[in-house]
Amino acid sequence: MTTAKSQVYKYQQGFGNTHATEALEGALPVGRNSPQKVPYGLYAEQLSGTAFTAPRADNQRSWLYRIRPSVCHTPFEQTPSPNLVKSFEVGSAGHETECESTPNQLRWSPFPVPTAGGVDFVHGMHTLCGSGNPSTRSGLAIHVYLANTDMHSSAFYSSDGEFLIVPQQGRLDIQTEMGHLLVEPNEIVVIPRGIRYAVRLPDGPSRGYILEVFDQRFELPELGPIGANGLANARDFLYPTAAYEDKDDGDYAIINKYQGQLFSITQPHCPFDVVAWHGNYAPYKYDLRRFCTVNAVSFDHLDPSIFTVLTCRSNTPGVAIADFVIFPPRWMVAENTFRPPYYHRNCMSEFMGLISGSYDAKAEGFLPGGASLHSTMSAHGPDRATFEKASTENPQVPVKLAPDGLAFMFETSHMLALTKWALKKEFPGGKMLQKDYYQCWQGLRKYFDPKNKDGKWGEL
Numbered sequence: 001m002t003t004a005k006s007q008v009y010k011y012q013q014g015f016g017n018t019h020a021t022e023a024l025e026g027a028l029p030v031g032r033n034s035p036q037k038v039p040y041g042l043y044a045e046q047l048s049g050t051a052f053t054a055p056r057a058d059n060q061r062s063w064l065y066r067i068r069p070s071v072c073h074t075p076f077e078q079t080p081s082p083n084l085v086k087s088f089e090v091g092s093a094g095h096e097t098e099c100e101s102t103p104n105q106l107r108w109s110p111f112p113v114p115t116a117g118g119v120d121f122v123h124g125m126h127t128l129c130g131s132g133n134p135s136t137r138s139g140l141a142i143h144v145y146l147a148n149t150d151m152h153s154s155a156f157y158s159s160d161g162e163f164l165i166v167p168q169q170g171r172l173d174i175q176t177e178m179g180h181l182l183v184e185p186n187e188i189v190v191i192p193r194g195i196r197y198a199v200r201l202p203d204g205p206s207r208g209y210i211l212e213v214f215d216q217r218f219e220l221p222e223l224g225p226i227g228a229n230g231l232a233n234a235r236d237f238l239y240p241t242a243a244y245e246d247k248d249d250g251d252y253a254i255i256n257k258y259q260g261q262l263f264s265i266t267q268p269h270c271p272f273d274v275v276a277w278h279g280n281y282a283p284y285k286y287d288l289r290r291f292c293t294v295n296a297v298s299f300d301h302l303d304p305s306i307f308t309v310l311t312c313r314s315n316t317p318g319v320a321i322a323d324f325v326i327f328p329p330r331w332m333v334a335e336n337t338f339r340p341p342y343y344h345r346n347c348m349s350e351f352m353g354l355i356s357g358s359y360d361a362k363a364e365g366f367l368p369g370g371a372s373l374h375s376t377m378s379a380h381g382p383d384r385a386t387f388e389k390a391s392t393e394n395p396q397v398p399v400k401l402a403p404d405g406l407a408f409m410f411e412t413s414h415m416l417a418l419t420k421w422a423l424k425k426e427f428p429g430g431k432m433l434q435k436d437y438y439q440c441w442q443g444l445r446k447y448f449d450p451k452n453k454d455g456k457w458g459e460l
């Protein structure tokens with residue numbers, strides 16, 4: 001039996017809540033997780049997202065009631081994974097997924113989406129950069145997906161990390177073990193480690209960004225003096241409701257990302273056979289247009305951490321393995337202020353992408369579907385055109401920034417190694433790495449004049 005399409009995208013609300021959902025009335029056992037016999041002849045299976053003994057506030061697990069337990073499958077076999085990184089060790093030469101390091105400021109033109117041949121979400125995933133290692137549960141990877149076809153009779157899961165997926169072009173129709181999610185550009189979806197899903201592309205050729213964290217999970221940032229409300233509000237995070245397929249005459253492949261390589265298993269029954277589930281370990285989506293932006297209403301450009309949607313904590317208080325930060329449409333009202341992002345050198349690495357529109361630090365060259373990386377302590381900031389415009393605007397009236405745009409940043413405390421694929425200058429279907437990126441700062445003039453305290457701003 002397949003769930004009717006009208007029932008498909010039905011969500012439960014609330015970040016980190018313990019949810020409970022059943023596609024058949026009475027399928028969820030009452031008052032216990034593992035009764036001797038589960039209603040309707042289902043199997044009970046626990047999915048642990050944290051160590052059994054993790055503190056209660058961090059502990060995440062769900063109970064799935066399914067037609068067959070996940071263990072009914074053929075042995076894992078390695079399958080080619082030519083676009084994914086096994087190790088972020090630097091220095092090896094050769095294959096495109098081997099890594100190099102560079103402190104250079106990097107910018108990519110929009111990553112080309114394949115037009116020929118069927119490339120699905122899994123096979124269209126390319127690692128750009130990362131650090132650490134899934135086997136020691138440290139670090140992260142940044143990938144892009146460039147896909148043009150649906151996943152058929154297959155499901156994917158990562159043993160390596162939690163995926164935060166940012167679609168840039170095309171919606172993602174995601175069937176997960178725990179139900180369906182429809183995710184469009186301007187929304188994000190988070191799929192925890194181990195949860196199986198299939199991605200379909202209702203709008204055809206699709207592109208987006210993925211931040212995969214190998215250790216902790218994404219959580220809402222502390223709000224401190226902001227108070228109890230604002231930024232991303234917990235109630236706006238949407239979780240799927242149970243939906244199942246009772247099919248066992250097929251040939252289903254399940255592809256597992258395991259230590260940066262792909263392994264495949266097969267089984268005759270559909271992996272999306274969970275009739276009911278409860279718990280707090282589940283995928284969720286969030287509409288970035290719900291983000292309640294907070295910022296300076298008097299003067300100065302505050303640090304972009306004020307725009308943090310989700311954070312993945314490290315063990316050092318206040319330091320993230322990765323923050324997911326957005327630059328949404330908002331009012332800029334600061335007076336006597338250089339309004340664009342300031343010139344900057346940062347102990348963190350800043351990877352940025354653009355979903356639509358333009359970004360206030362760059363007049364041109366940073367395009368939707370492209371990206372930039374400003375690595376640890378590498379200087380960056382506005383280009384000349386942006387600097388000159390922002391230094392002379394007078395009077396400084398309220399301005400709606402990025403009225404139809406959305407940029408984002410993956411900011412990490414790790415130093416990133418880059419794949420040879422990411423550093424390729426020529427690429428079939430387009431140029432990716434912009435070899436002249438540094439030029440956007442070369443024209444910044446000297447205005448210093450020790451005899452003129454007020455500067456020569458009139459001559460800009």
Ligand SMILES: O=C(O)Cc1cc(O)ccc1O
Pocket residue numbers: 302303304340341342344350361374380381409
């Ligand atoms: O454009 C960037 O590089 C990101 C960024 C944004 C901002 O508002 C302040 C500092 C900063 O590095």
Ligand SMILES: [Fe+2]
Pocket residue numbers: 344346350374380
């Ligand atoms: Fe910065």
